[in-house]
Amino acid sequence: MICLNKNVIRSITVIAVFFCLVWLIGLGWAVGEYYAGKPENIPQTNTVSDKVENKKGLTIVALGDSLTRGTGDETGKGYVGVLIDEIKEKTKRPVQLTNLGINGQTSTQLSKQVQQTEIGRQIEKADMVLVTIGGNDLFRGGQGLADFETGDVAAIEKKYLDNLKFILEEIRKNNRNANVFFIGLYNPFIDLDQGKEMSKVVRHWNYDSAEVSAAFPKIVFVPTFDLFELKVNDYLYSDKFHPNTKGYRLIAERVASLLTW
Amino acid sequence: MNKLIQNEMMKLIAKKRLIVIALIIGVLVTLFTYAQYKQVQTQREKLGTSDWRTILQQQIIDTTNRLSSSRMQDEWKKQLQISLKQQQYYLDHDINPAEPGAPTFMRIFLENSIDLFLPLMVMVIASDLVSSEHSLGSIKLLLTRPIKRWKVLLSKYITLCLAVSLVVAITGILSYLISGIVFGFKGWGAPILTGFNVTETGLNTSEVKLLSLWKFLLMDFGLVWFVSIVVGTLSFMLSVLIRSTAAGMGVMLAALISGAILTNMVSSWETAKYLFMVNLRLTDYMKGTAPPIEGMNLSFSIMILFVWWAAALFVSFFVFTKKDVY
Numbered sequence: 001m002i003c004l005n006k007n008v009i010r011s012i013t014v015i016a017v018f019f020c021l022v023w024l025i026g027l028g029w030a031v032g033e034y035y036a037g038k039p040e041n042i043p044q045t046n047t048v049s050d051k052v053e054n055k056k057g058l059t060i061v062a063l064g065d066s067l068t069r070g071t072g073d074e075t076g077k078g079y080v081g082v083l084i085d086e087i088k089e090k091t092k093r094p095v096q097l098t099n100l101g102i103n104g105q106t107s108t109q110l111s112k113q114v115q116q117t118e119i120g121r122q123i124e125k126a127d128m129v130l131v132t133i134g135g136n137d138l139f140r141g142g143q144g145l146a147d148f149e150t151g152d153v154a155a156i157e158k159k160y161l162d163n164l165k166f167i168l169e170e171i172r173k174n175n176r177n178a179n180v181f182f183i184g185l186y187n188p189f190i191d192l193d194q195g196k197e198m199s200k201v202v203r204h205w206n207y208d209s210a211e212v213s214a215a216f217p218k219i220v221f222v223p224t225f226d227l228f229e230l231k232v233n234d235y236l237y238s239d240k241f242h243p244n245t246k247g248y249r250l251i252a253e254r255v256a257s258l259l260t261w
Numbered sequence: 262m263n264k265l266i267q268n269e270m271m272k273l274i275a276k277k278r279l280i281v282i283a284l285i286i287g288v289l290v291t292l293f294t295y296a297q298y299k300q301v302q303t304q305r306e307k308l309g310t311s312d313w314r315t316i317l318q319q320q321i322i323d324t325t326n327r328l329s330s331s332r333m334q335d336e337w338k339k340q341l342q343i344s345l346k347q348q349q350y351y352l353d354h355d356i357n358p359a360e361p362g363a364p365t366f367m368r369i370f371l372e373n374s375i376d377l378f379l380p381l382m383v384m385v386i387a388s389d390l391v392s393s394e395h396s397l398g399s400i401k402l403l404l405t406r407p408i409k410r411w412k413v414l415l416s417k418y419i420t421l422c423l424a425v426s427l428v429v430a431i432t433g434i435l436s437y438l439i440s441g442i443v444f445g446f447k448g449w450g451a452p453i454l455t456g457f458n459v460t461e462t463g464l465n466t467s468e469v470k471l472l473s474l475w476k477f478l479l480m481d482f483g484l485v486w487f488v489s490i491v492v493g494t495l496s497f498m499l500s501v502l503i504r505s506t507a508a509g510m511g512v513m514l515a516a517l518i519s520g521a522i523l524t525n526m527v528s529s530w531e532t533a534k535y536l537f538m539v540n541l542r543l544t545d546y547m548k549g550t551a552p553p554i555e556g557m558n559l560s561f562s563i564m565i566l567f568v569w570w571a572a573a574l575f576v577s578f579f580v581f582t583k584k585d586v587y
Contacts, residue, residue, distance in 0.1 A: 009271050016423035019430040026483025030547065033455070033470070033480060034559050057309065069326060096309035100322050103329040118318050118352050 057094030059125050060084065063110060063167075064132035067183065067251075068101025072242030079183075079243075080130060082252035087259070098122050106136045107163035114170040123174040130255070132183045133167070134160055138205060139188070139241070153201055157208065164212050172216055180219040181255055184209060186228035188241050199225075220258060224251055265408070265416035266423075273386070273424055282382050283431050287439065289378070293370060294440045301361075313357045321348050339463075340551045346464040347457055347549060354454075356471075362448025363441035364474045370436045371481050372548065376541040377521050379432065379485060380492040384513050386424050387496035389506040390417050391581070396506065410582045414501075418574075421497055425489045433482060449475040457549025464549070477547065484543040491537065491566045491573075492517070498573040501581050524553040534561075537569040 062068045062080045070078020077085070080099055088095050100119065102109070110133050113119055123129060137160045138153070171180055184206045187199045202225060210221040227250045228235055228243075235247030243251065273279070305311050308319060324345045328338060351358045359365050391414075394400035403413055437446070451474040458465035492513075499509035520538020533539055534554040540562035545552070552558070 006267075009267060009274060012274060012427075013267065013270050013423060015430075016427045020423060020426035022479075023426055023429055023483050023486035026479040026481075027487050028483065029476075030480035030483045031559065031563065033472075034546065094309055096315075098308075098315055098319060100318070102322060102325050116353075118314055122315065122318060 057096055058087065058091065058127050059096045060087075060098070060128045060130065061122050061126040062097065062099045062101055062130040063114070063123075063171075064101045064130075064183075065105040065110075065136055066101065066103045066242060067132040067135065068099060068130065069103055070101075070248065071103055072237030072239065073245050073248050075245055077248070079248040079251040079255065082249055083130075083255050086252065086256045098126075101132070104136055105133070107133050107160045107167065108137075111163045111166045111170075114167050120170070120174045123171055123178075126175055126178045128259075129171055129175070129178050129180040130183070131167070131171075131180065133164065134185055134205065134209065138185065138202070157205060160205075161208055161212055164209060165215075168213065168216050168219055172219075178218070179260075180216075181258065182209065182213050182219060182221050183251065183255070184221060184223045184225060186224045186232075186243075188228070188232065188236055190229065190232050222251075222255055222258065224254065227251065227254065262412060262416065265412065266419055269416050269420035270423070273420055278386050279424065279427060279431070282385060282428055283435065285382065286432055286435050290370065290436045290439045294366065294443050297366065297369075297440075298443050313359070314352065314355075317348060317352050317358070321345060321352065324348070336551075343457075343459060343464045343549075343551050346466070347454075350457075350466055350469070351454065356452050356454060358453075360448050360451035360474070362445050362451070363437050364448045364451065364478060366440035366444055367433060367436045368453075368474065368478055368481060370440075371432070371478075371485050372544045374432070375485050375488055375544050376524070376538075377517060379428070379489050380517050380541065381514070382428055382432075383425050383489045383493040384496045384510060384517075386428070387421055387493040388500050388510045388513060390421060390497060391500040392504055392506045392509055395504045411578055414578055414581045418494075418497060418577075421493050422490060425493050426486065429482060429486045429489060432485075449473070453477045455547050455549065459549060459551050461555070480547060481544050484547070487563070487566065488541050488543055491570045492541075494570050494573045494577075495537070498577045501577045530554075531556075535565060537566055540565045 060080075066072075068078065068080055070076055070081060073081075075081070078101075080097065080101075084095050084097050100113070100122065102113070105113070114123070137156055168180070168182075185202050187195065187202045189195055189198050192198075206221075206223060206225055210223075213219045213221040228247065233240070235243055235250060237244040237247075304316060308316055310316070324341055327333075328341055328345070348358065359369070391400075394403060404410060452471050453474050454469050455472055455477060456468045456470040458468055495516075496509065496513045499512055500506070503509040503512070516538050520536070520541060523533060523536070523539055524542065531554060534557055539553055540557070542553075543559065543562055546559040546562070
C-alpha cells in the first residue's frame with residue numbers, strides 16, 4: 001500500500017462529511033418544499049420589455065394555418081421559406097423569420113393566438129407580416145365539399161370576416177408600420193364535380209376578405225385564386241388540398257413581386 | 262470505529278478511484294458543454310436571434326404542430342401537451358426556463374445524469390468494496406482482528422456514503438467550473454418554477470412556486486445524492502453477496518440499463534412502478550414532467566427507493582455476519 005499522509009485522509013473525510021450533510025439538507029428541503037411550500041402568486045406580465053434588438057436585419061412574422069407552415073412541400077419550406085430565400089438573395093441582409101403558423105388553424109383560433117402577449121411582441125418587432133387564414137374555416141379540411149350549402153357558408157363567412165377584422169386590428173394595434181400581406185384562398189376542388197359552385201363561393205370569400213383588408217392601411221390582399229385556376233392538380237400535394245413545392249413557389253413569387261424596399 | 266473508517270478511507274483513496282471518476286466526469290462535462298454550445302449556436306443561426314422569448318415561442322408553435330399530427334402515441338402526446346403547457350406558462354410569466362449560465366447547465370446535467378451516469382460512477386466505487394477483499398485475500402486479515410464483523414461492514418458502508426457524497430460534490434464542482442468557462446459563472450439567482458402537478462387531465466399549474474435557481478439546485482443535489490446512495494447500497498449488497506466484482510457490476514449494470522429502457526415503455530405495466538430502477542428520475546418531479554407510470558409522485562418514488570435501500574442494507578449485514586469465510 002502507498003503510504004498516505006494521515007492529515008490528507010482526515011481532511012478528505014471531513015470534506016466528505018460536510019458534503020454529506022449539505023446534500024442531506026438539500027434532500028430534506030426538496031421533500032419539504034414539494035409538499036409544504038405554499039403556492040405563490042406569480043404575476044403575469046403584460047408589459048412588453050426590450051423592444052429594440054437585432055435591428056440589423058429584417059424581421060418577418062408569419063401567422064396562419066398549414067399554408068404558412070408549408071404542409072405539402074417536400075422541401076418543408078412552404079411559401080414563407082421560398083419567399084425568405086428570395087428576400088435574402090435580393091437584399092443581402094440577414095432575415096429573421098418567426099413562423100407562427102399552426103396546422104389546421106381556423107380564424108377563431110388565430111384571433112385567440114394574436115391576443116397572446118408574446119405573439120403581440122413578435123408582431124411589434126416585425127418589419128413585415130404574412131398571414132394565411134380562412135382555408136380551414138371554409139373547407140374544414142375537405143369536409144366543406146360534402147356538406148356545402150350556400151346558407152351554411154354565409155353563416156361561416158360572417159363569423160370568419162368578424163374574426164379577420166379582429167385579427168387585422170390586433171396586428172395594426174401592435175405594429176402600425178409593417179406591411180401586412182394577407183394571402184387569399186385558391187380553390188383546390190376546382191377540377192371536381194362541384195368545382196364551379198365552389199369557385200363561386202371562394203371568389204366571393206376572397207372579395208369580402210379583400211374588402212376587410214382594404215379598410216386598414218398597408219394591408220395588402222394577395223390573390224392566389226388565379227394561380228391555381230388552370231391545371232390545379234399540377235400544383236397540389238397528394239392530399240389534393242395543400243399546394244406542393246411548385247404551388248408554394250407560385251404563391252411566394254406572387255408575394256415577392258409585391259415587395260417594395 | 263473512527264480508526265476503521267479512516268482505514269477504509271485510506272484504502273479508497275489509495276485505489277485512486279475518486280480521481281478516475283473525477284476524470285471521467287470532467288471529460289463528459291467538457292463534451293456536454295461543447296455539445297450544448299453548438300446546439301445554442303445552430304439554434305441561433307436557424308432562428309436568426311438569441312432572444313429566448315422568440316426561441317421559446319417558436320418551440321411552442323413547433324410542438325403544437327407536432328401535436329396536430331394524428332399518428333402519434335397517446336402517451337407521447339400527453340407528455341408533449343404537458344411540456345407545451347409548461348412552456349406557455351413560462352412564457353406568460355416572462356421567465357426564461359433556461360437562463361444561460363453555468364448553474365442552468367448544472368441543472369440540466371444533473372437531471373440527465375441522475376438515472377444512469379451518476380449511478381454508474383457510484384457503482385464503480387461500491388461494487389468492489391467488499392468483493393475485492395475476497396479476491397485480494399485481505400478479508401481474512403480484516404476479520405481475524407478482534408472487531409465485530411458488523412463493525413467492519415459498517416465502516417465500509419459509511420465510507421461508501423462519504424465517497425458518494427464526494428462524487429456528487431465533484432460532479433457539481435466540475436460541471437460548474439467547466440461549463441462556466443463557456444456560459445459564464447453567473448445565474449444563481451435566476452428564477453425557476455416548480456410545483457407543476459401532473460394529473461390525469463393534464464398539467465395543473467395552480468400550485469406553481471417561484472424559486473431561485475440556487476435553491477432549486479440544492480434540492481436537485483439532495484435528490485441526486487439520495488438516488489446515488491440507494492444505488493450505491495444495492496451495489497454494496499451485491500458486492501457482499503457475489504464474490505466476483507465483475508459479476509456484481511454486471512448485475513447492477515443490467516438493472517440500471519433496463520431501468521432506463523423500462524421508463525420509456527412501462528406505462529401499461531403498472532406493477533413495474535415498484536422496481537427501484539423506474540423510480541430513479543426524482544428530479545423530474547421537481548421539474549414537473551409526466552411520470553413513467555401514472556400515479557407515481559415524489560413521495561412514492563422516495564418510499565420505494567427507501568424500501569429497497571433498507572432491504573439491501575439488511576441483507577448485506579445479515580449475510581456478512583453469518584457467512585463463512587474461507
